[in-house]
Amino acid sequence: MNPSEQIRAKAKELLDSKTVDCVIGYERSTDGKNARPLFVYSSKDADRLIFDQTCAQDLVRYLLNRKDKVTGIVVKPCDSRAINLLLNEHQIQRDKVYIIGIACSGVAKTDWNKTSDKLRDACQICQQHKLVVYDFLVGEAKAEPAAEAYPDIKSMEEKSPGERRAFWEEQFSRCIRCYACRQVCPGCYCSECFVERLDPLWVGIRIAPGENEMWNTMRAFHLAGRCIGCNACELVCPVNIPLSLLNRKLEKDVQTLFKFQSGIDADAPPPFAAFQKDEKLGVAE
Amino acid sequence: MNKFISKKDLLSWLGKLRETRRLIAPTRVEDLTLFKEVSRVEDIVFDYQNTDLPPKQFLFPATETIFSIEKKDGRVELVPAKVEKETVIFGVRPCDAKGILTLGMPFLEEPGDPLFREHREKTILVGISCLTACPECFCASMGSAPDDPSGMDIMLTGVKDGYLIQVLTDKGKALMPDSLLSSVDTPKPPAPQVSTVPSKGITEKMRQAFDDPYWGRVADRCLHCNVCSYVCPTCYCFDVRDYGGKNKTERVRSWESCQSPGFSKIAGGYDPRANKGTRMRQRFAHKLLYFPEHFGTMHCIGCGRCVRACPVNIDIREIIQDVQKLGVKEK
Ligand code: SF4
Ligand code: SF4
Ligand code: SF4
Ligand code: SF4
Ligand code: SF4
Numbered sequence: 001m002n003p004s005e006q007i008r009a010k011a012k013e014l015l016d017s018k019t020v021d022c023v024i025g026y027e028r029s030t031d032g033k034n035a036r037p038l039f040v041y042s043s044k045d046a047d048r049l050i051f052d053q054t055c056a057q058d059l060v061r062y063l064l065n066r067k068d069k070v071t072g073i074v075v076k077p078c079d080s081r082a083i084n085l086l087l088n089e090h091q092i093q094r095d096k097v098y099i100i101g102i103a104c105s106g107v108a109k110t111d112w113n114k115t116s117d118k119l120r121d122a123c124q125i126c127q128q129h130k131l132v133v134y135d136f137l138v139g140e141a142k143a144e145p146a147a148e149a150y151p152d153i154k155s156m157e158e159k160s161p162g163e164r165r166a167f168w169e170e171q172f173s174r175c176i177r178c179y180a181c182r183q184v185c186p187g188c189y190c191s192e193c194f195v196e197r198l199d200p201l202w203v204g205i206r207i208a209p210g211e212n213e214m215w216n217t218m219r220a221f222h223l224a225g226r227c228i229g230c231n232a233c234e235l236v237c238p239v240n241i242p243l244s245l246l247n248r249k250l251e252k253d254v255q256t257l258f259k260f261q262s263g264i265d266a267d268a269p270p271p272f273a274a275f276q277k278d279e280k281l282g283v284a285e
Numbered sequence: 286m287n288k289f290i291s292k293k294d295l296l297s298w299l300g301k302l303r304e305t306r307r308l309i310a311p312t313r314v315e316d317l318t319l320f321k322e323v324s325r326v327e328d329i330v331f332d333y334q335n336t337d338l339p340p341k342q343f344l345f346p347a348t349e350t351i352f353s354i355e356k357k358d359g360r361v362e363l364v365p366a367k368v369e370k371e372t373v374i375f376g377v378r379p380c381d382a383k384g385i386l387t388l389g390m391p392f393l394e395e396p397g398d399p400l401f402r403e404h405r406e407k408t409i410l411v412g413i414s415c416l417t418a419c420p421e422c423f424c425a426s427m428g429s430a431p432d433d434p435s436g437m438d439i440m441l442t443g444v445k446d447g448y449l450i451q452v453l454t455d456k457g458k459a460l461m462p463d464s465l466l467s468s469v470d471t472p473k474p475p476a477p478q479v480s481t482v483p484s485k486g487i488t489e490k491m492r493q494a495f496d497d498p499y500w501g502r503v504a505d506r507c508l509h510c511n512v513c514s515y516v517c518p519t520c521y522c523f524d525v526r527d528y529g530g531k532n533k534t535e536r537v538r539s540w541e542s543c544q545s546p547g548f549s550k551i552a553g554g555y556d557p558r559a560n561k562g563t564r565m566r567q568r569f570a571h572k573l574l575y576f577p578e579h580f581g582t583m584h585c586i587g588c589g590r591c592v593r594a595c596p597v598n599i600d601i602r603e604i605i606q607d608v609q610k611l612g613v614k615e616k
Contacts, residue, residue: 029598029600030592030598030600030602030603031421031598034598036506036597036598037505037506037597038506039502039505039506057596057597061508062505062506065505065561112421112592112593112594113420113421113593174314176338176347176515176540177347177539177540178510178511178512178514178515178542179510179511179545180508180510180511180512180596183508183509183510183511184508184510184596192547196547204526204528204537205348205524205526205537205539206348206537206539207347207348207539207540208348235596236508236510236512236596238337238338238512238515238516238594239317239319239337239338240315240316240317
């Protein structure tokens with residue numbers, strides 16, 4: 001059986017046995033080329049499920065809307081880190097999720113009405129071809145971790161602070177503050193985001209350079225030590241701001257400083273929620 | 286006989302306009318095509334189908350101060366915002382010109398929004414008809430067409446070495462000197478075929494579908510990311526906030542979207558559209574039911590931008606098809 005058939009069979013079994021109330025997977029989108037999320041509530045719809053190189057979206061965030069129901073979900077290795085992140089932060093319960101894990105060797109660059117054989121940027125530098133958590137495994141992972149995890153971050157680090165400032169000013173000036181980056185991020189689930197808070201007011205509503213910058217950097221800091229490097233924020237941004245350069249820089253720094261990578265181990269204490277007596281921050285030492 | 290302007294004359298005319306006005310035109314930014322103020326006519330791109338964002342922001346800016354309250358010599362004064370310069374938007378497509386007409390309906394209906402009115406009065410639209418259509422465009426089903434000049438002051442149609450030109454309004458006439466135009470017998474190239482959606486009777490069907498569980502199912506996969514509203518040429522929701530200073534307070538408005546969680550939250554924390562399905566229905570009911578009932582025209586002009594931009598493929602063309610079928614028993 002190919003991956004799509006395996007997923008369909010498993011989904012039918014889970015739904016018919018009432019193990020789960022719904023299976024979240026992928027189906028073909030209306031352009032006939034890409035994939036979109038699909039919620040399957042009855043096994044008669046399970047044949048619409050597919051899996052191939054176009055199944056790029058991370059579906060894990062949808063679990064936050066279904067906390068009280070048992071849900072089956074199709075996850076790639078990178079998405080499985082999102083599950084661990086949410087487990088670690090007590091946002092979902094392990095026994096309410098049935099994970100259909102896909103051993104994946106990378107998904108393709110997707111764009112409306114276009115097909116591509118080229119792997120997504122995140123997949124080209126993926127270190128995580130193995131699922132960190134799953135209940136049922138589909139396929140066999142063949143790909144090896146990429147040689148270099150942060151080539152893009154390293155070249156940013158080589159730039160002078162002035163050059164980086166100019167780069168980000170230019171990028172953030174395009175931001176329309178749609179908050180799509182937040183809406184898609186598995187780590188952004190606050191019931192009231194700082195940016196919408198009125199009292200106290202953290203950031204104003206202007207869609208203009210100063211406040212855009214405030215929004216983008218504050219969000220990045222909220223993801224420090226929590227970002228799983230999935231690139232979803234960057235892919236969804238309608239004005240193509242390379243957000244992962246910022247978020248993954250913090251991921252890299254947290255890894256260097258605390259030897260911690262979010263989403264790898266659901267039980268490891270996250271660095272900003274734990275304190276160790278001999279912790280050295282490299283500040284004023 | 287048709288009127289003709291050469292590409293060279295067109296560019297030098299635009300260059301001249303730029304000296305005294307704000308010239309907005311399609312430009313390439315990274316791999317996007319966006320309307321931007323241009324300082325050199327060489328930056329204008331001509332080989333685009335539809336820009337990634339509509340020209341909406343030049344009439345209804347993403348952020349603007351609508352008035353300020355100033356303390357001067359012991360008096361408090363309300364100072365309305367002013368639109369300083371005239372703006373020429375070059376390169377609008379027929380759908381976007383129609384979009385600007387549609388956007389204007391709620392803003393200009395009496396008593397009207399003075400700032401929008403001023404933007405509108407000080408804006409001149411120089412459009413280019415479409416010779417090819419993107420597969421996701423469905424303007425012809427929404428009351429427009431690839432060669433529809435509605436809303437434009439001047440419309441161009443590409444031919445060899447230049448453009449056939451229609452000067453449609455007094456504003457257009459005042460701007461375009463006759464000396465740049467010549468008469469030619471080049472025929473107008475035919476408008477391309479655009480794909481269609483079954484929009485006929487959709488308003489009535491939307492009313493019937495109001496309480497259908499369908500909306501909840503579609504909303505399952507919606508991320509409430511707002512992208513559809515922000516790329517839409519006709520969406521006009523905004524939020525208002527006061528920015529206080531020592532002697533001056535500004536009232537600012539910024540784009541908002543009915544898809545954002547909390548958009549309809551009211552005092553006390555109650556949210557009549559807290560549920561994903563009702564939020565989703567609001568978007569489509571506004572476009573296809575409430576707006577047509579009130580203004581007599583669809584609130585979607587079929588530009589296809591939300592179709593291309595939605596990260597989870599919530600496709601208004603599919604919604605229209607599905608709603609037409611709701612209530613019809615499957616055999
Ligand atoms: S997705 Fe892009 S445009 Fe939207 S708020 Fe985030 S950075 Fe800004
Ligand atoms: S940006 Fe921060 S406050 Fe807003 S949702 Fe994300 S983590 Fe929460
Ligand atoms: S890459 Fe972006 S979307 Fe993914 S976890 Fe990090 S901040 Fe969130
Ligand atoms: S663009 Fe799509 S996912 Fe985003 S709010 Fe609109 S319909 Fe929902
Ligand atoms: S609803 Fe979509 S297709 Fe219709 S005008 Fe808005 S962006 Fe264009």
